[in-house]
Amino acid sequence: MKTDDVDMRVWKGRIDQEPDSTRWHQVIQPLADDSQGGVALIGFSVDVGVKRNQGRPGAAAGPVEIRSALANLAWHREGPVFDAGNVTCDRDALDIAQHALGARIGALLDANHFPIVLGGGHEVAFGSWLGLARHLEAHASPPRIGIINFDAHFDLRDPRQGVSSGTPFSQIALQCHERGWPFLYACLGISRASNTRILFERAAQLDVLVREDHEIHPTNLDMIKRDLDAFIADCDHLYLTIDLDVLPAAEAPGVSAPAAHGVSLPLIENLIRWIRDRGKLRVADIAELNPNFDIDGRTAKAAARLIHHLTLNA
Numbered sequence: 001m002k003t004d005d006v007d008m009r010v011w012k013g014r015i016d017q018e019p020d021s022t023r024w025h026q027v028i029q030p031l032a033d034d035s036q037g038g039v040a041l042i043g044f045s046v047d048v049g050v051k052r053n054q055g056r057p058g059a060a061a062g063p064v065e066i067r068s069a070l071a072n073l074a075w076h077r078e079g080p081v082f083d084a085g086n087v088t089c090d091r092d093a094l095d096i097a098q099h100a101l102g103a104r105i106g107a108l109l110d111a112n113h114f115p116i117v118l119g120g121g122h123e124v125a126f127g128s129w130l131g132l133a134r135h136l137e138a139h140a141s142p143p144r145i146g147i148i149n150f151d152a153h154f155d156l157r158d159p160r161q162g163v164s165s166g167t168p169f170s171q172i173a174l175q176c177h178e179r180g181w182p183f184l185y186a187c188l189g190i191s192r193a194s195n196t197r198i199l200f201e202r203a204a205q206l207d208v209l210v211r212e213d214h215e216i217h218p219t220n221l222d223m224i225k226r227d228l229d230a231f232i233a234d235c236d237h238l239y240l241t242i243d244l245d246v247l248p249a250a251e252a253p254g255v256s257a258p259a260a261h262g263v264s265l266p267l268i269e270n271l272i273r274w275i276r277d278r279g280k281l282r283v284a285d286i287a288e289l290n291p292n293f294d295i296d297g298r299t300a301k302a303a304a305r306l307i308h309h310l311t312l313n314a
């Protein structure tokens with residue numbers, strides 16, 4: 001593992017000669033040790049987990065494409081935003097990269113930042129959670145961390161078969177078990193056709209809040225929010241993770257496993273804004289952008305737009 005120096009060259013875009021016409025690339029700054037608390041973007045340029053999970057490699061190039069798509073978006077928020085660089089992976093040393101990400105996120109949280117991780121394969125999730133755990137473990141009582149995952153997949157595969165992009169949430173469940181912490185997991189957008197029976201059984205054993213792709217539509221968003229409200233009430237802190245393959249393939253072709261059904265961007269956006277406004281969100285990540293399969297930057301644009309919504313008011 002190594003942490004690259006921050007490369008600000010990607011932050012470029014249109015410059016309008018009018019007042020109030022600022023874009024992200026004109027506001028973002030490289031993170032410094034003395035930066036005041038703000039949104040901190042950190043890349044996880046890793047797809048070792050996707051390769052191990054028999055997926056299509058390419059997500060290691062995700063962070064630069066998300067930054068590039070975000071650069072030209074209009075700036076509508078108050079407060080600073082920082083680029084905290086990238087975590088990369090030396091050859092196959094995924095565990096080291098995940099722990100390095102955890103250390104970086106823990107330090108960002110300690111310094112009062114809101115870290116948003118740009119993946120990378122969904123193996124990013126174990127690193128994101130480790131970071132929040134590291135930040136909270138000093139507290140006397142076991143922290144109640146709620147994980148909300150928008151994903152077509154549970155990613156609850158058995159890690160004893162090998163750690164990959166398909167195992168982060170079972171790794172977290174094991175960590176919680178070892179620490180005596182509750183494992184509180186909501187997985188929204190699940191495709192029944194893309195998850196085997198054992199994964200549904202494991203989710204049931206772990207008492208996961210599951211909503212399938214076809215269950216999330218405009219007429220029942222209020223019901224989903226009521227379910228989430230009960231879930232969130234039981235948590236002190238939230239970790240939000242968005243696997244872009246939750247979106248329909250037409251909206252997000254640039255992923256390892258495109259979704260035939262999926263949940264549309266307006267619905268995901270609506271729920272993300274609502275989750276953001278609950279006031280418990282500590283860390284977020286966006287996983288699985290694979291630029292090799294993107295079409296006209298569609299998936300990168302969707303990722304950037306989700307970050308844009310996530311950070312309004314943050």
Ligand SMILES: N=CN[C@@H](CCC(=O)O)C(=O)O
Nearest residue numbers: 053055122153155165166257
């Ligand atoms: N993070 C990805 N997880 C999925 C991938 C499915 C696929 O490649 O078809 C999983 O393991 O189920």
Ligand SMILES: [Mn+2]
Nearest residue numbers: 152153243245
């Ligand atoms: Mn997925």
Ligand SMILES: [Mn+2]
Nearest residue numbers: 122151155243
């Ligand atoms: Mn996933």
